[in-house]
Amino acid sequence: MLEDLIKERLKKKDALEKLGLNVYPARVKRSHLVAHAVKDFAALSKKKTKVWLTGRLLGLRVQGGVAFADLADGSGAKIQIVLAKAKLPNFQALKDNLDIGDFVEVSGPLFKTKKGERSIEAKTLRVIVKSVRPLPSVWHGLSDIEERFRKRYLDLLLNADVKSKLQKRSQIVQDIRNSLTLEGFLEVETPSLQAIPGGAKARPFKTHHNALDVDFYLRIAPELYLKRLLIGGMERVFEIGKSFRNEGIDRDHNPEFTSLELYWAYQDYTGLMKFTQKLLKKFIPGKWSMVKFADIFKKHSGKDYKQVNASDLDEVFKKEVRPKIVEPTFVIDYPESLMALAKLHEKDRSLTESFQLIVNGVEIVKGFSELNDPVFQRDQMERQEKDFRAGDEESSRKDEDFLEALEYGMPPSAGLGIGIDRLVAIVTKAHAVKEIILFPTLRPK
Template sequence: MFENQYIKQRIQKAQDLLEMGKKPYRNDSSKTISNLIFTQKFENLKSLAEGERKDVSSSYWVSGRVKFLRLMGKAAFIKIEDQSGILQAYLSQNDLAEDFELVKKILEVGDIVNIYGYPFVTKTGELSIHTMEFKILTKSIIPLPEKFHGLTDIELRYRQRYLDLIVNPDVKETFKLRSAIISNVRRFFEDKGFLEVETPMLHPIPGGANAKPFITHHNALDVHRYLRIAPELYLKRLVVGGFEAVFEINRNFRNEGMDHSHNPEFTMIEFYWAYKTYEDLITLSKELFAYLLEKLHLPTKIPHNGNVIDFSNFTIISYKDALEKIGNISRDIIEDEQKLKTFLQKHHIKIDSTMGYGKLLGEAFDEFVEEKLIDPTFITQYPIDISPLARRNDQNPEIADRFELFIGGKEIANGFSELNDPLDQLERFKAQVKAKDAGDEEAQYMDEDYVWALGYGLPPTAGQGIGIDRLVMLLSDSKTIKDVILFPAMKPVKIDYNNSITEERE
């Protein structure tokens, strides 16, 4: 496997270490301080007089990966990077004696080292650690991409995320932000009195969304199981059981296409709130974004994909009004199913005989409205036939008490007042089964156990899902979902690893 000439040279150096009585893969690190804390702790040395710019009484062990190496006869400067940042180290033959041979003959960029020393400031004014003891902890046998170009191949960055994180420090910041977003989302709901729960990932029946599932087989039970497309139906069972406010931050799986905003496995938060309506969720969503911006120290206006999104400007508009006023489709076309079909065909939008009026409206919305919704916009009054789990509006049974929140031209959240009439839910499931039999692969299955659960009584409840990946894309100004998922789904390819290695240059 390791046939490249530069890799072979490094493997030989690992062998040389063994012959010198040193282990190339040690497990005795003595790290006592991070690079960042070291830098913060001794920043004041820079302001001292020339002869006072060191502190020999304060010594620490630091550890990290070598990102730069410069040999200068009997001395060397290296820069090591840990999770917190980069620190320069000074090494000399006078201090290290025989161990300086490791620096001269064995050490290379990419190796992971352990250094013991005290802080001082170089003649050029850079805070560094003056090395008194030195160990190579891990010998890197594969060279890092040469520093003048780094790792710029986008696809290779996604496939080898470990290497991307090593050579592109800014990537780490995106995932630190992702972690902070999830942590603060969790805290927001806990502070509101919601209980975090866990529901099954393997479902006997896929439900809770209109999506094509992944199918697997359970050997012990000898039955098919479906990877979860949504936790909704299980969470609402918990509300039936008496938990009045629950949430789950979960992984979902949908066997569908991939693009810059879709990955087959993705993260969502779904939450359900008894004795509330979708209008309460709109208020809650505004509170959540205000909370996140405050906790993440972000302004109310943030850049995203060339636009500036104003989080002080939330808009609410009905589905049909959005088609008319934002999509520029005349009302007489919107209100007439046959005219709508003709309009969609004229604009080369693919439709088929299985599509009802609501689905046709959905095709028009996706094409003419969605990407124009830049500032936060709640779209309400969805057609009932594309909302199989939402409550019918009391005044107009053809629409659902539902909204979707769009920001930056993408759906971020979906929420509605829950359908708690078991007989109505049964009929809706039957309609979904009929659509599936007619060829709609994304239509939902009949879930008799869920209907039975509703028979015991689901209190008036509102529920919502928020896409975490898209939320991170939004707040980190990322153009593709692959930038915010550590290991995104990729089409398998054969990579010639050996021929991708080039010689390092100083």
């Protein structure tokens, strides 16, 4: 059936080309976006201004010597095209060969039909892209969810809500970027290919550079490179970019994800929490609260965290505690075993000056006063390297280059990471991060 429809459309393409029409021209004429034509409709129609519109046909109805088509473009608006045999020289060719999904260029005055439909009277109309594969008639619902992700272009075209969420994502990122720039932060770029993966506890993706004959890893975090910039005298830096972790895929995780990491010299974790609220309050409304890790762990798990094996502590927190935290909450002062790059708490050396912002059971932000003691940092990294060599593929590695840089001195600093995908999912009320990633990772067909 589909093959027959494609063959029929290819015949229509051939028919138009035999008439000397180029159905894939390089240049088109456009005077207005559809949204602008609709917005200024009263003035344009009153003056009978000739406008030029371009876009895709999303509806087509033929009634004898008249045809009606629904035109949409990237502005998000639609307008009706009225094609009349008496006023359009190539009416018959268009009537016979137009299809829903075709892109067209149309010119003419704007007017309202007897039914009050805002329309453009086609004085000229040409096909600028002949669509040879028909659009699906239905494209929503749980049964189609993986196909929607695989063919995101159709999802965007046919689901206005999806497009709106992904546009919102761009707006959120731009707003955060602008806010940080106004606060004096410098946006930077650090390597995605790293000789030693570090800055987080995660299994990396491994690749090989042929010319250098050296293995590299896709970064699991930009943290250690951004800290090198603090050492180099850049006091406020941030990076928005991709990181990669060779881990499972679920509601909150995608192997390729976007994060914002920020580092601020002469700041500590308490000041950074205040700044985090200032930065994100507009996106995450409601009453924000603060609670110590020990207290929230005891409340929701019924256990004293000190009685839990250190290797199991993170998993218990994620499964038994975090899902029960709904309102925006700073969980502070995590045990040293969970924050290997954080500065130890001045009042209790078993804890760290650290926090996570948790909303609806999801970690959105992680931050801390940065560990800058090179001797203690070396001890931490050597312990992690030992774990790695014992078989823990997620353990961070010892980075001698970073340790050498740290020995030159890194100013007292605080830093944080924001999961952009998770933040946008919360703001847009998406069911999973896949919904707000344009092309989420999927198993190949």
